[in-house]
Amino acid sequence: MEKTIYIRMRNRVQVKPEESLLMKDIAQIIAGEEIYGQLAALQVLKVTPKDHIHIIDVMKIIKYITGIFPEYEVQAVGPPQTIIEVIYKKKGMSIPYFFLVWFLLFFGAALTIMNFHEDVSMQIVHQRLYWIMTGKEVAKPLLFQIPYSIGIGLGMILFFNHVFKKRLNEEPSPLEVEMFNYQQSLDQYVILHENKESVKHLDDH
Known part of the structure; x- marks a missing residue:
């Protein structure tokens, strides 16, 4: 448990345009107290004004985490992808x-x-x-x-x-x-x- 990070990708995340997505936004995380704060605050994606849908694959997340914490093993459970849906301000109905x-x-x-x-x-x-x-x-x-x-x-x-x-x-x-x-x-x-x-x-x- 000490050298293992468990992540569970969320099915769908709704964000606003130009919002920065952190690791805690797209996944549930179980990790040691010494790295949890740093891990949860990792920026995964910066939404651009032209974006509508993003797919974040768990393999990319594992590669990203192991690149920063090479001494830790990452275990993924749950959905293999997270759908990022960009929500734009709706126009008022006439x-x-x-x-x-x-x-x-x-x-x-x-x-x-x-x-x-x-x-x-x-x-x-x-x-x-x-x-x-x-x-x-x-x-x-x-x-x-x-x-x-x-x-x-x-x-x-x-x-x-x-x-x-x-x-x-x-x-x-x-x-x-x-x-x-x-x-x-x-x-x-x-x-x-x-x-x-x-x-x-x-x-x-």
């Missing part, structure tokens, strides 16, 4: 653009639901159910249509597990799970294509 997106999403969703109901003949189903339960034939069985419409809205709230920004419970919603899977796939793609150490071409020397 009001006309917000209402345009809201308009498209609202009416797009409404048309989708109406087309689905037309395909499955939902109104006829409601009419038939009303006739079975009451023995009367009506063109608009509001007794079923109104609760059904309210149920669609409540069902969407329960499905997405959010009311505006408030979460209903601690369980992730299906949308959050899909977003997580998408982010994992995106990270894997970035690692394979942005990390030059991951792919070796035949004409490389």
Whole structure:
């Protein structure tokens, strides 16, 4: 333990433009007290204004550390790379653009639901159910249509597990799970294509 440094690379680190990344920012470190402070303060990367994504490979970190502390052995656990994502200041959303997106999403969703109901003949189903339960034939069985419409809205709230920004419970919603899977796939793609150490071409020397 005395001559061993343990590092665990973080999966993703978000930084601001022109920020300096230290060793403690990209990895968890276990080392002796005599070198921990110096090791944690090592500068690994200086973000330039043109950067968007960086991949820091653990092999480069091990080489960097052993070059400064040659008498120590470096043991790496966890992810083999850290994705450095540069976060730029977001521009404020314009009001006309917000209402345009809201308009498209609202009416797009409404048309989708109406087309689905037309395909499955939902109104006829409601009419038939009303006739079975009451023995009367009506063109608009509001007794079923109104609760059904309210149920669609409540069902969407329960499905997405959010009311505006408030979460209903601690369980992730299906949308959050899909977003997580998408982010994992995106990270894997970035690692394979942005990390030059991951792919070796035949004409490389």
